[in-house]
Amino acid sequence: MFLLDIRYDPKSSTITKWIKDGAVCKPVREVYYPKMYVSGKTELLSLIASLPGVKDVCFEEKRTWLGSKPERVISVTIEPNSVYETASMLEAKGCGLYNIDLDPVRQYLLEHSLFPMTKLPDDSQYSIDYEIPDLVSMELSVTPGRDKGIATMDDPIGRITLGDIVIENKDEAEMISGLNREVARSNPDLILTDRGDSFELPYLHHRASLHDIDLQVGREKDVLPEGSGKSYFSYGRILYKPRGYMLAGRLHLDKSIFLFREGGLLGLIDLSRITGIPMQELSRLSPGSAVTALQVNQALRDGVLVPWKRNLAEYWKTAEELLIADRGALVIEPKVGLHENVFEIDFASLFPNIMVKHNISPETVLCGCCPDSEKRVPFTHYNICQQRIGLIPRVLKPLIERRMTYKKRIKSEPGRAEEYEMKQNILKWLLVTSFGYMGFNKARFGRIECHESITAYGREILLRTIETADSTGFEILHGIVDSLWVKGRNPEKLCETVSREISIPLELKGEFRWIVFLPNKSNGAGAFNRYYGIMTDGKLKVRGIETRRSDTPGLIRNLQEAMLSKLAEAKNTPEFYMKIPEALEVLREYVRKVLDGGCVLDDLIFRTHVSRGCDEYRQFNNQVAAMKQMREEGIETLPGQTIRYIITDHKSRSWQKRVIIPELADKNTQYDMAKYYEYLLRAAESMLLPFGYTEERLDGIM
Template sequence: MRGWILDCYADEVNNEMVTWIKTSTGVERISDREYRPCFYVKPSAERRQDLLLGLKEAGVEHRWEQHRTWLTGPLEDVLKVTPRGYRNLMPLARTVDKWGCHRDHTLFNVDTRMDTRYFLHRKVFPMGLMDVERWKNLDTPFRLDYPMPELRSCELTLETSTRRGMPTLEDRLKRATLDDVVMEGKEADILELLQQALRDQDPDVLITDGGDSFHLPFLEKCAERNEMELELGREGGKRRGKGKSYFTYGRILYKPPAYKLRGRIHLDKGSSFIFQEGKMAGLIDLCRLSRISMQDMARMSPGSAISAMQVNEASKMGSLVMWKKNLPEEFKTAAELVASDRGGLIYEPKVGLHEHIQEVDFTSLYPSIMVRHNISPETLNCDCCQDSGEPVPGLGYWTCSKRRGLLGRVLEPIVRRRISLKRLKKEGGRRSQIYDQQAKVLKWVLVTCFGYTGYRNARFGRIECHESITAHGREILMRSAEVAERRGFRVLHGIVDSLWLSGDGDVEAYCREIGQRMGIPLVWDGEYKWIVFLPNLTNGAGALNRYYGAFQDGELKVRGIALRRRDTCTLARELQQGMLDRLVLGEDAEGFRHRIPEALDVLDSFIRDLRDMETPLEKLVLSKRITRELNEYRQKNDQFRALCQLEDQGFRTPPGEAVEFIMIKGKEVKVAQFLEGDEEYDVGRYEELLFRAAGELLSPFELGQDRLRDFYRRNGAK
């Protein structure tokens, strides 16, 4: 029998691994009670006997084995510890760590995902075709075109009895829809009909929009209220995670609890970044590469995928993976810190309007640097190549010339795969969209892999790797700019991996030369008929990543303005889009300037509608992310007022979630879900948003926010 692994998880009650296989005729459930997960301990000499005695008294199976505890280290004696049950693994590991006073025992392979452990043990991967009886792969993870099962999917939507716009768990279920099957009636009857519809249609994938945060917990509450058992999977039992707030890249985000099903994939498209970027094709591709089950991968970040790939590769290299990594940063003098902690190279943009500009970009620059220059935590400043290693520009570091590093081994096939997928997409054909979706997901995997090298909690992070990558990046961009100037170009702007060039040089010949010199492809992104680099709002200097421009074919590219931001309202975004739709008609710099009055006419129309109270409320909704609990706010700002309204209605909004509201008269706000349709919005505050959005585009032409505000206060709208 042949099939694809649809899902895999640990059943902690029965101490077994459960694998669901999708076959040509249906699904098969396979349980394995022989597999026993373990972890490893490298005890200190002083507490070694105490550890052995403690494990013996607790009746825990253990034995000595030899393994590498670091990627390039020698074989060492480590203690293999096998808990009695699946659910005992983490508590036992914490106990052993505590016995060593959290410093004397080094533990390995503790928090590796259970499904990934099992896949590595069986040498298989999810969504890969396999011989089920022999557990033998009939496919490879990095294959470009691979056979896929026909997955049946259904989308579930719910309607509740709420009257205030925001449903709660205490509402009653009014209607459930599974694809085109509508179920109405008493709440208990709807639940019965829903479960019967799932049995009849038997989908492999149940799609929701907000299933983790509301739909499934709400259905669970309805079933509890009606004293019913709710079974949405192919068998009963709950697989539920915990919600959490976390800090990433300067923002606090919230991840709702995961409501996973047994034998059926619950895909919450509203909270799955990977599905939003790459749809089903991208999600499946990343499952195969990372060896993470689809239901889990859908709820993870690209960073979790690259971390899993690194763990998988380390295991294949014969190394254990340390728990609670504690690899300190090497000591540096103040001068060394100044030299090393510099980030990417920036050429400050020339603020204003420019015409006939070429943009060139390096393909996956930082991942390619890691591959080409063998940058990895175990290859950097290695003992074997102090005199023969490849030097890192300006830092006094070197990389190993004798062995291939972990990061390069992981990234090289991903970089090559993405290049191949982009090429296949350009060639067209019936799979073109699939290639595009797969390439989009890999782009985010490659973006995060660089950040993880400098993240102290990453399993294979090391700040010196981060510094080495940016050092090579600065050198590459600087040398590329020098070659550009020698070839007759002028550098208008440069940031990390991109250059904007003016002049009449041969851009294709330039890209070929740089690609050959640097060993990393430089790609011509296109020629702008005009581009506007915007100023920094505080000091007027060129903003590093705020611009808008039109390519020769009329395609717009915008970065860093309200049109691209999530925290502004639809009204401001529509204003900027309307103004840009007029400006893009200009064929050169002169044509652009002639279109500015037309762009101002768009602003005038928006201001007039706003003042006449004709702007729909839904276009005024602002979304702001919550950064703290309600009682931690010291200022009574808009977020605080919105949280108070939600709290009064019994809703708790954890840090990381976003609140939506409109600004109403009296410098107050009203939560969007509580709107009744007759609210009077604050015209003055929304005018400021429009002046800011318009001024953002036109500030290089002395038409900034302040001047636009003054004009309309004196003259009003036309």
């Protein structure tokens, strides 16, 4: 038996565990009330006990912050719908509030030592080798019955596909009823969709409601999500997250969502087990949220409560101290141009390893118990605790070890290499975000001094590595955060020496036959992380140019890939220079195709995230023109959503003429040849600028 899924109904205060036993999956229900904790006003015990929705109160010994001593707090067992009202009232009375916004499902699982996909009655949560149930999965897709234009909720259903079953050419109500019957008959455990959250499930439910049909894709009645999607800011970008359509007793996984794309089904199962987050919810979270869940789980096991409204202020710094502390990671400007026989070396999970090795955690950096600690952060000289291992290292160390085990098994067990690649990849994203969350002001256990300490150690480590490489005859071509590109002999010995001195693995990622470091177009200086090169194993590695961008049209991507394929035939620098005329001939072919009007419209589509609403843009541009066309078709584009368009007349100030959204394009659509010609030249310039091929020069020789 396996715990397939677990859901909580706040209206009835009921936990439902879906237990899969062979081909049967049945619900097991029990009433459960979550707990919140109150500190600072223990005399309010009787008052709290009398409040509406409170089921039980008692005193418990808990710690209210990492590293603090246990203290007497009030434990309040309460109906979920009363939590926030009660918390707000107690906050007004000066109380400290804890565990307020923790998911009741997570609380239940921790209290009962359970986790998603656990094998009942006994299983090890952090086991590497574990059994998973035989899951029956089916893909669901729906196609509106519209030949042209943008599909909307008002369009009738044209076709429904469930696995190998196709439902079409029937009355719409009969098609929806047929879907209900087929889902019940096939009884899958997993429903996979390509865009189930953003279109397919909301569309199907809307069409069903028009016919007074209860669509049931889950094993019990579908509960539609409340509210709408949301736009949010992440790492300098505005993104959009649609409402999640989660099913009862059956898992709906939208394959377009980040964590599924990066880890696949097996990666999600692995992450769901160790984080304790049910798979449907987990698939719709960010890697940072998964890291936070691991931190919260460990804190709760340690008897540490999670504050409701975190208020950990940054330590006061002078201007000089801020200048020293707030420097970020180290970057060595690349030497622009073509280089032969170059080695790429980098540290495995550098920042997470720094946190583990140097005990970086909110309660250990600048701790009050070790002001004279011998462990000091380089440059900033922050003291680090010598009496305890912090929360963050204890969370990250098992993650690092788990990922390293999976990476080793990729080579030792080639038959399961794809599975282990997915599992290590999803863990990689958790480790990457674990550093960023340390400086995030809304992170549960973030702290800016920890963020500063990690980058300080990172700078020192890279500087020491450069010194070692330089002293052993290596030439440093480029360095960025945790990676170096060097020329010299015996890089394996360099990695071994540095790994021994730093106690963090320095790995040889590979050797380039040749590599081209690209300049900034504005000033000619080396551009960080913009290069392309061919490795000795024949692998082409590309960073920072148009073909790597998600918004690049297929035309530009295909051009650069074709030019790179020609250049990749070169085995050394003399051959590279001989291949440049062949790469220019590729460009000439694409130019001829564009100017002759021979491009397929699908290859001309730009895709870009919009950062604001249509009426909030101050300047007229391609995105605004496309958004206005979408609005004309009845679709309002929200911040963070992706807009697509083909440029038809870049100089036009009319939103009807400047671009056209692909859904409205037809065989009579004419694209802006001059503008796409310009984009071709820019893409070629990005690759060949170190060799004197500017956009103007390329225009002259075309």
